[in-house]
Amino acid sequence: MFMRPARPDRHAERLAALDCLRAKIMIADPDLNIVYLNRAVREMMAEAEEELKRELPRFSMATLMGSNIDVFHKTPDHQRRMLAALDKPHAATIRIGSRAFDLLVTPLMEAGRRSGFVVEWEDAHHRLLNLDYAAQIAAIQRAQAVIEFTVDGTIMKANQNFLQLMGYAEAEVAGRHHRMFVDEETARSADYAEFWRKLASGAPLAAQYRRLAKGGRPVWIEGSYNPILDHRGQVTKVVKFATDITAQMDLLGQLKVQIDSIDVAVGRSNREANAARDAVGTATGDVHSVAGNAEALAASINAIAGNMETSRAATDVAFEQAEAVGTDTDGLAAAAKAMGGIVALISNVASQINLLALNATIEAARAGEAGKGFAVVASEVKNLAIQAARATEQITKEIDGLQARSASVAMAMASIREQVTTVREEVSRAASAVSEQAAVTQEMSASAQSASTAVATVLGNVEEISAAVQEVSGAVRQTMEAAQALVR
Structure with a gap:
């Protein structure tokens, strides 16, 4: 339908609309020849062109429009067989050199017959990076005691390791201030106020800290207080990662x-x-x-x-x-x-x-x-x-x-x-x-x-x-x- 629009004005409007999208859209005809690239996909391809050329010798932005999608594959036969049988959207992740792309291929049907394919491209770097970060955070959560605070030191949530270390249930700590973990003299001190002022300013702090668990039991931790910034650089919360070193400190004593x-x-x-x-x-x-x-x-x-x-x-x-x-x-x-x-x-x-x-x-x-x-x-x-x-x-x-x-x-x-x-x-x-x-x-x-x-x-x-x-x-x-x- 994009090749032979019945109403050229509506076709132009659709193309203009696609160009405004942040989604990276590429359209191919039934023979897999590329007939359209919106601006977002062109910019992405241009930015990655040098690296793509090293892996795909036939790839060129100058000749990409009108070329066959085979230019993206070293062995295109498998891809052609898969597309020939495709009757519903298909998601895949491909790697070209150090680059990774998420693809969503949707067959276009008109009057019961395939009229082409729409391919949505997305740079998978950030998604994979976020997956890696998420896996790391999950590992940290399994290995360390983690607790989150507001900028003023109010407890937002704590993981099971932290709760077990300090001897509390989550309901006993949520909404309370961090000072519940320190003695009264420390809580009233100027150093303690300066401690939270630095964190609110975005400065991370790490050291060995003496804290009080439930019942006043002394606990030594190797703690790292990390301010979390939003897109404007403002501190939104503080996350602390801690390791119990009480036994080591006793041994050190x-x-x-x-x-x-x-x-x-x-x-x-x-x-x-x-x-x-x-x-x-x-x-x-x-x-x-x-x-x-x-x-x-x-x-x-x-x-x-x-x-x-x-x-x-x-x-x-x-x-x-x-x-x-x-x-x-x-x-x-x-x-x-x-x-x-x-x-x-x-x-x-x-x-x-x-x-x-x-x-x-x-x-x-x-x-x-x-x-x-x-x-x-x-x-x-x-x-x-x-x-x-x-x-x-x-x-x-x-x-x-x-x-x-x-x-x-x-x-x-x-x-x-x-x-x-x-x-x-x-x-x-x-x-x-x-x-x-x-x-x-x-x-x-x-x-x-x-x-x-x-x-x-x-x-x-x-x-x-x-x-x-x-x-x-x-x-x-x-x-x-x-x-x-x-x-x-």
Whole structure:
């Protein structure tokens, strides 16, 4: 009827009316040749032309009018068979590249015979997108607690998950204000008023919230408050999606207590490690000082040992000299004794001479004048004998004194020999002791050096322990942050 209108004016009016429709209309004759495209379908096809051409090489907007609808199909035979048997409207969705179109094909009948087809096109993108959104929302509704509010916070409706979480029936919450889920102090606070002011301005809010369920039971939720805008950008309502994290928050509280305890222990360990490090540092200095002093002491004792060896050698020489002097003193005493015998002999000779002079004097007196010269000689001999006797007495006194002094010297030398022997023995023992001390001091110096090295190693270990404690402290903090992040 569109090909051969009985009244051309009415035909033009119908075409004009179709052009005004928002519906996208395409008309084909019985042979499936396109005879009409209204403005809406032309605009849609023109907008998608480049993409349609990539999938349908024969498609072209310039030649679309008058072409066969086969240009929309890669394998048109199936489509032709389906249309040939079509006697009522048929809906289908076709995909061309990334595009999806909803089609409604209606056969046109005139006088009992098919005169053509009307095809209504619609871009299926928004419908499919809305279906996807609806499926996502349904999934959210199944998985999360959902509640809707007016802009001022009045409850519109809540899903079963939310009602079950909070322990209410829908009739108990509908029409009431959100403040029924918070304590009185929070409801009166400026932060709570600001919370709803932000939502009314269109700002979404998401955080972890403490809420009160029926009976005042505390509930923790991970909540997202989402303002819903109309086509003018005005907020029409607020939808909250929530997940129950009460168990996680309870666990986090317990974990926080444990981590705080660990943190205190780690802090104490850190302080003790620092104190140990300081103490080891001080000990290192002390051990270094001891090692240095031990080395100096070893050097001093070695020097003393050398001096003691020299003293022992000198004492040995003194002992040998005292022995020699003692031998000479003994010889002197023996000589003094021998001189006493000589003096006795001289004294005896003097006595004999004196006796001889006396006899000579007697004989000279008998001889008279003849014996006067002899008497003079006898007198002189007597005088010499007297002088010899006197000299002998003086010599005897001196020899007695010499013998006494020799005896005293001999006794003194004996005492000196005993003292030198004692000193020699003491010097020997002292030299041996000093030698032993020198060896011990050397060992002490070596031990001090080893201790210094060991303390340095301990210092390094303590520093590593301190660093490890710092790492543990950082790990504890990271664990706490990770736990909080897991709750979120």
